[in-house]
Amino acid sequence: MKKKYLLTFTLAAGLLTLTACNNGKAIVESDAGNISQDEFYQTLKDRYGESTLKELVYKQVLSDKYKVSDKEVDNALKQYKDAYGDNFQSWLAQMGISSEDELKDILEFSLLQEKAAKDKIKVTNDELKEQYGIETKTVTARHILVADEETAKQVKQRLANGEDFAALAKELSTDTATAEKGGDLGELNPDQLTREFTVAAYKLKENEISDPVKTDYGYHIIQATKVTEKKDVKSFDKMKSELVDKVKQSKLDSATVQKAVDEAVKNADVKINDKDLKDILKNSVETGSKK
Structure with missing residues (x-):
């Protein structure tokens, strides 16, 4: 009954970043002709540019304000491994994720979004008392x-x-x-x-x-x-920070996450200099600011 909410991307970000600073030098040479770095970059930009650049911007903005530790990523990874057990590698393949390291990158990005969203969620004392009853x-x-x-x-x-x-x-x-x-x-x-x-x-x-x-x-x-x-339950006061986090977690949804990310991007005053991609954030940021 629980809904997914995190905004994730499966992208060629590394390739796009690598080629963005290159010139017209050929990266492929053949009797049939050459392929230049500029041609390679333009093809990647045409196919993946909008979603890739969005991810790079989101990551840059969020990681400047929020930090995700290796331990947090490892804990999130463990949840997936525990959930899928012996089928974990098969699940990765089904999701189009090439390796465990790639999944860790996705999880790190997801956790950054989660922290940004939680930062905007308000929690009442009544909600904390309800959560304590659940615990x-x-x-x-x-x-x-x-x-x-x-x-x-x-x-x-x-x-x-x-x-x-x-x-x-x-x-x-x-x-x-x-x-x-x-x-x-x-x-x-x-x-x-x-x-x-x-x-x-x-x-x-x-x-x-x-x-x-x-x-x-x-x-x-x-x-x-x-x-x-339950036996040996800690007091309300001792559990308060944990209760706050759990209530916030329960309130997360895709709209809340998107709004928080859009607000962070807007506050960072992001300017995109590539003429073909300069407006890719405009609609989402304007929409997010009006919610």
Whole structure:
């Protein structure tokens, strides 16, 4: 249920940068004719120039203000390795990523964008308290997902009238991955759920059923089938910085990231001197500044 949000690029940036400072010297010679460095550069610019230059500008601007450590990149890489296990190399190939080092470059750029976006996100004390509640328990739940609020209210009423939750999930839920299992989601992982769903689910007592919960996927009726309080949980004050980061993480989406990147570029007063590429940032920066 979680959405991807980071703005990533797969580019020929290194080649474009290398050739940008070259002259008309031939880099290929043959009986059929030569290929000059200028021709090579122009071809790369025509094919990859706009997206490549955007990436270079974004990286330059963001890395001037935010720092990403090797440890942070390694931790992000480990998440992918853990997620794909023995299929990690196959996944790299499917994504068109040539090596682990290339993935690390992409992850570094993604983390820079994430830091820029988080810097702009505000967090309330109520949100921190909600997050603390999420951190202090484990919740196993099931849900019924429907398209509109009226249907969700009808589902809630049918449950209140004594109808079986699992049977209604099989009958009505549009979540095909869980409907045949009676809506069972197992033990919830907040990092994989939308914020609205997580907050609602973790406020429930064991066996309690929620009111309709709206997310981008529709309207959910959630039941907490098991709630367990965690042991040895740190106090709210000791966890505060961690809570702030987790709330900000939950609020990240592509629009938030793009707006933060656009604002950083605008504040850096970037000027592009190449006449063919001079306007590539104009639309995104103007759009981002009006959001």
